[in-house]
Amino acid sequence: xxxxxxxxxxxxxxxxxxxxxxxxxxxxxxxxxxxxxxxxxxxxxxxxxxxxxxxxxxxxxxxxxxxxxxxxxxxxxxxxxxxxxxxxxxxxxxxxxxxxxxxxxxxxxxxxxxxxxxxxxxxxxxxxxxxxxxxxxxxxxxxxxxxxxxxxxxxxxxxxxxxxxxxxxxxxxxxxxxxxxxxxxxxxxxxxxxxxxxxxxxxxxxxxxxxxxxxxxxxxxxxxxxxxxxxxxxxxx
Numbered sequence: 001x002x003x004x005x006x007x008x009x010x011x012x013x014x015x016x017x018x019x020x021x022x023x024x025x026x027x028x029x030x031x032x033x034x035x036x037x038x039x040x041x042x043x044x045x046x047x048x049x050x051x052x053x054x055x056x057x058x059x060x061x062x063x064x065x066x067x068x069x070x071x072x073x074x075x076x077x078x079x080x081x082x083x084x085x086x087x088x089x090x091x092x093x094x095x096x097x098x099x100x101x102x103x104x105x106x107x108x109x110x111x112x113x114x115x116x117x118x119x120x121x122x123x124x125x126x127x128x129x130x131x132x133x134x135x136x137x138x139x140x141x142x143x144x145x146x147x148x149x150x151x152x153x154x155x156x157x158x159x160x161x162x163x164x165x166x167x168x169x170x171x172x173x174x175x176x177x178x179x180x181x182x183x184x185x186x187x188x189x190x191x192x193x194x195x196x197x198x199x200x201x202x203x204x205x206x207x208x209x210x211x212x213x214x215x216x217x218x219x220x221x222x223x224x225x226x227x228x229x230x231x232x233x234x235x236x237x
Contacts, residue, residue: 040080041231043073048224054105055208056156058115063105070098079237090230093223100220107211111204118201122194129194132187141181144174148195152202157221159214164206171199 047069053062073094077087108115133142151167178191209217 038076039236040073040076040234041228043069043076044224044227044231047073051101051105055108056115056205057119058108058112060112066101070094080234083237085234087234090227093227093230097220097223097227100216100223103216104208104212104220108208111208114204115201118197118204121197122201125194129191132191136181136183136187138177138181141174141177144170144177148174148198152198152205155202156205159206159209159217167202171195171202 047066050062050066050069053059054066074091077091080087133145148167148170151163151170155163155167174195175192178188178195181188183191
């Protein structure tokens, strides 16, 4: 495997530094200067976005936005009720959604700082990491990295023991490939730093889901789908 070093461009040896994952990353919450939409469908979509910011990135500011949006949604549904439109079932689903959201964010709160640190690290250094992979030019390495991002996102969206094991298997494979390349330490160490941080983030999400209970995660997701479907049936006032 040491012969592989000969295939690596000399310029790569001068590339140092450390490097986010490609998984719908965005730490931007709801802009405070922008007026909130009036339609229930839009309000709920924004609330879902804010909740993802809290759970995925430890963004405490988005937790306040989430509650404001749901309160605004409830007020908007009152107008429909006053017009004689049935919104009782939607409101019951939203109550359950609020309860599950509160349980999830409460479980996540001790991990906010870690999530913030790990996600910032990856976001700030993703381009450098991808550059290193492209300069190494090994197709298997690039493909395995894409599979690593995919495995983590699959767990985040649909957590299960199998999804967790799939991630750990790809992670081990990624580390083995890098080790067998016998890279210069100025290249190898940053690569491992990025991958280790990738895993730290994953393990933090696993801890949050474990304390919350995956059944609540699934119910929160499914309830969100049901609420959106019901809100789509409402006319725009």
